[in-house]
Amino acid sequence: MKKILLLPGDGIGPEIVGEAVKVLSYLRDNRGLDIQMEEAPIGGSAIDACGQPLPEETLEKAREADAILLGAVGGPQWESLPIERRPEKGLLGLRSALGFFANLRPALLYPQLVEASTLRPEVVSGLDLLIVRELTGGIYFGHPRGVHVREDGQRVGVNTLIYTESEIRRIGRMAFEIARKRNRRVCSVDKANVLECTELWREEMTNLASRYEDVELTHLYVDNAAMQLIRAPKQFDVMVTTNLFGDILSDAAAMLTGSIGMLPSASLDELGKGLYEPIHGSAPDIAGKNLANPLATILSVAMMLRYTFEDSATADRIEQAVGQVLDRGLRTADILSPGKRQVGTREMGDAVLAALERLDTE
Ligand code: IPM
Ligand code: MG
Numbered sequence: 001m002k003k004i005l006l007l008p009g010d011g012i013g014p015e016i017v018g019e020a021v022k023v024l025s026y027l028r029d030n031r032g033l034d035i036q037m038e039e040a041p042i043g044g045s046a047i048d049a050c051g052q053p054l055p056e057e058t059l060e061k062a063r064e065a066d067a068i069l070l071g072a073v074g075g076p077q078w079e080s081l082p083i084e085r086r087p088e089k090g091l092l093g094l095r096s097a098l099g100f101f102a103n104l105r106p107a108l109l110y111p112q113l114v115e116a117s118t119l120r121p122e123v124v125s126g127l128d129l130l131i132v133r134e135l136t137g138g139i140y141f142g143h144p145r146g147v148h149v150r151e152d153g154q155r156v157g158v159n160t161l162i163y164t165e166s167e168i169r170r171i172g173r174m175a176f177e178i179a180r181k182r183n184r185r186v187c188s189v190d191k192a193n194v195l196e197c198t199e200l201w202r203e204e205m206t207n208l209a210s211r212y213e214d215v216e217l218t219h220l221y222v223d224n225a226a227m228q229l230i231r232a233p234k235q236f237d238v239m240v241t242t243n244l245f246g247d248i249l250s251d252a253a254a255m256l257t258g259s260i261g262m263l264p265s266a267s268l269d270e271l272g273k274g275l276y277e278p279i280h281g282s283a284p285d286i287a288g289k290n291l292a293n294p295l296a297t298i299l300s301v302a303m304m305l306r307y308t309f310e311d312s313a314t315a316d317r318i319e320q321a322v323g324q325v326l327d328r329g330l331r332t333a334d335i336l337s338p339g340k341r342q343v344g345t346r347e348m349g350d351a352v353l354a355a356l357e358r359l360d361t362e
Helices: 013-030 044-050 056-064 087-097 111-116 165-180 196-209 222-231 243-256 295-307 312-327 345-361
Strands: 002-009 035-039 067-072 102-108 128-134 146-149 155-158 185-190 216-221 238-241 264-268 274-278
Touching (some): 002 013, 044 087, 056 087, 067 295, 165 196, 274 295
Parallel strands (some): 002 067
Antiparallel strands (some): 102 128, 102 264, 146 155
């Protein structure tokens, strides 16, 4: 029996996690998936309920779980709180406390959605890249940090970009190993022309490459990488980068696929335990309106099956079911294009479930 902890969070989080739970429940009740699900608060809703974004009880449950499915955190009502007590700290605290250092963010363009991308079809069709983002280090966690008043009376804001060589090697190995299962190309993204920390990053990646001679390693500065992602994204297979650069580049990569509402992610620890979440945010403007796209969260369940439960057959079926729903022309608002049928969050979830059932009886 595997334990899955559900952390719906804020904004559209509860709606999209609800649709993913439909899929998990179906697999449990009809396909013998041996799971038990439990829910806990995180983010703004946890601040409202318990006074903090990552309550001790949530962290305890997360430690006991085999996998975690998270919706999204954050919202305007908590933005005036000090950074230490904001909803985002709940997510960052969870990633850090459980050592989820490797964030895998695939950007895959479903051929059915080629019209939904803002880029020309020939630029994006066939796109299949994976961003491997370092998730528990770098400027997100470095010290010193904060805002203080200097001797001359000026307020100063400080954050620190810091990586140890072992942190760099750990995420590098992950990228090379994954590239071996894909097209054997790794592009490491840094700012080695300006930042010493990423000079070390580049050096360590280069050293690692000698142990993976079957994988091709290239390097790009982050500004160029951003440009290349928009200019010719199909040149990439695996991109490996720091926490902050990965945050930024993965939003850009998401838009190549038509909508950020399509992109799942997996954050893994050293043992393969994972936190699974869509890469998009809590979208408070559309929360509770049955408008959000649940596919990124449903696809995150597929990643959970693939990486933590080592059940790639079921993961494939979920992805196939999503493809079929898109084939039928169903679209949430974010991926709508002329001639397609707009459906809500719940209808989209139901359609995936129906497609999954059909696949199972074929
Ligand atoms: C993401 C998000 C988070 C991050 C926020 C919500 C803390 O943007 O997962 O990409 O910056 O990592
Ligand atoms: Mg982000």
